[in-house]
Amino acid sequence: xxxxxASVEVDGRRLRLSNLDKVLYxxxxxxxxxxxxxxxxxxxxxxxxxxxxxLTVVRFPNGVAESSFFTKNAPSHRPDWTMVATLxxxxxxxxxxxxxxxxxTDRPTLMWLANLAALELHTxxxxxxTGLPDLVVADLDPGPPATVVDCARVxxxxxxxLPAPLCVKTSGSKGLQVYxxxxxxxxxxxxxxxxxxxxxxxxxxxPDLVVANMRKDLRGGRVLLDWSQNNPxxxxxxxxxxxxxxxxxxxxxxxxxxxxxxxxxxxxxxxADDVLRRVDEHGDxxxxxxxxxxxxxxxx
Numbered sequence: 001x002x003x004x005x006a007s008v009e010v011d012g013r014r015l016r017l018s019n020l021d022k023v024l025y026x027x028x029x030x031x032x033x034x035x036x037x038x039x040x041x042x043x044x045x046x047x048x049x050x051x052x053x054x055l056t057v058v059r060f061p062n063g064v065a066e067s068s069f070f071t072k073n074a075p076s077h078r079p080d081w082t083m084v085a086t087l088x089x090x091x092x093x094x095x096x097x098x099x100x101x102x103x104x105t106d107r108p109t110l111m112w113l114a115n116l117a118a119l120e121l122h123t124x125x126x127x128x129x130t131g132l133p134d135l136v137v138a139d140l141d142p143g144p145p146a147t148v149v150d151c152a153r154v155x156x157x158x159x160x161x162l163p164a165p166l167c168v169k170t171s172g173s174k175g176l177q178v179y180x181x182x183x184x185x186x187x188x189x190x191x192x193x194x195x196x197x198x199x200x201x202x203x204x205x206x207p208d209l210v211v212a213n214m215r216k217d218l219r220g221g222r223v224l225l226d227w228s229q230n231n232p233x234x235x236x237x238x239x240x241x242x243x244x245x246x247x248x249x250x251x252x253x254x255x256x257x258x259x260x261x262x263x264x265x266x267x268x269x270x271x272a273d274d275v276l277r278r279v280d281e282h283g284d285x286x287x288x289x290x291x292x293x294x295x296x297x298x299x300x
Contacts, residue, residue, distance in 0.1 A: 010040070013081055013108035017115050024063040024117060030248045030272075036114040038242065038272040043107035045284040046240040052127045054085055054101035056235050057113060058120035064244045074102040075116070082109055085128050103128065119242045122235035126188055133188045135289060136195060137236055138162075138178040139171075139226035143211070143219025148269075151176040152262040154210055154223045157202060159256065165288040168259055170268050172243035172251035175223075176259075177236065179289055188232035195227035239286045242272060250275045253285035 006017050020033035039046070060068045074084045083103040089096050104110055104121065113121070125133040138158050140151040148170065155168050158178045168178045182191055199212035202225060211222045229236050237243065237251045252270040262268050270278065278285075 010108045010111055011106060013079070013106075015079075015108060015112055015115065017111075022063070022117075024060060024119065025246070025248050026063060026065050027246045028248055028271075032115070032117065034272070035117070035119065035242065035248070036111050038248070038276070039110040039114045040107060041276055042240050042272075042279065043110050045279055045287075046110065046121075046238070047104060047106060048284075048290050049239050049286060050104040050121065050123060052129050053103070053123040054087055054099075054128060055104050056122040057102075057116075057118035058122070058244060059116055059118045060244050061117045063117075064119070064246065068244055070122075071118075072099050072101060074100045078102070079108075079112060082112070087128070119244050121238045121241040123238045124188075124232060124235050125182075125191070125230055126232055132185065133182045133191050133230065133232075136162075136180045136182050136191050137229050138195060138199075139175065139229045139236060140177065141171075141175045141219070141224040141226055143216075143222055143224060146219075146221050146223055147265045148175060149262050149265060149267075150209065150223050152259045152268065154202070154206075154225065155259050157206065157210075158198075161198065161202075167253060167286045167289055168256065169239050169251055169253045169286065170249075170270065171237060172241065172249045172270075173245060176268070177251075179286070181289060188230060192227060192230040195230050199225040199227045240275065248272045252278070255282075255285060 008015050022032045023029060024032050024035055056070060056072045058068050058070050083105050085101050085103050086098050087101055089099040125135040125137060127134055140154050142150050155176050155178050159166055162180050166178060166180050168176055171177055202210045203212040209222060211218050211224050239251055239253055241251050243249050248271050250270055250272055252275050
């Protein structure tokens with residue numbers, strides 16, 4: 001992709017791309033053009049995991065070395081072909097009763113967001129069409145000196161007690177996230193309560209490895225099993241999203257064999273280029289979690 005400003009047509013949509021030579025990851029020399037190209041190329045596997053979910057993005061207009069901000073409300077200057085869902089916003093800090101959420105349903109939407117330097121894409125565990133969760137997540141966050149390798153050991157414990165199918169991905173930052181399906185009609189708060197019970201049980205069984213309490217002073221050398229991410233008001237970084245770290249790391253699906261074999265943090269760290277190669281080789285390792293809104297398995 002050229003580093004000069006351009007007006008391009010993508011899947012029948014016209015996009016105006018600007019400041020393509022701006023470096024968004026200074027330590028890696030990774031430009032906005034490369035960010036846009038990553039989201040263009042990853043969209044076939046990323047979009048199915050974003051569809052039917054309200055999107056929160058983290059924008060880095062001046063790159064990852066400068067300030068960033070979360071945004072839930074779809075920009076007023078959005079193209080008229082983008083999809084928006086107006087949803088209740090109880091307890092909004094800005095005293096709004098509803099929020100107009102963007103819904104990423106196609107490649108042009110991802111590329112348009114990338115042009116806004118919206119590097120990170122975050123979604124909840126529930127679908128817009130049902131208001132119910134179809135996913136459960138165990139968010140594993142290591143407390144130094146613990147690392148993602150310790151998270152891998154906790155992920156293996158979760159695999160023994162959670163029902164299949166289960167998928168695991170890196171957070172693209174420090175930890176891992178284990179995902180499963182919810183098909184029994186539980187509410188988000190019921191799923192949250194069940195995951196809290198499981199986290200407390202693992203803490204009792206493995207006190208030197210797992211902590212379920214959110215207090216930061218308890219995490220040193222252990223892995224926080226964050227059950228609270230199943231709260232309907234919370235979001236988790238979406239699979240295949242870039243992260244606003246020093247390098248263009250990605251929240252990357254990994255195989256259980258890779259989890260079992262991990263011995264160094266580098267074994268579970270992947271950049272945008274790595275992920276594109278992995279998808280070419282392995283396809284979508286999160287595809288088993290895709291289904292229709294009513295929770296029945298559909299074609300991935």
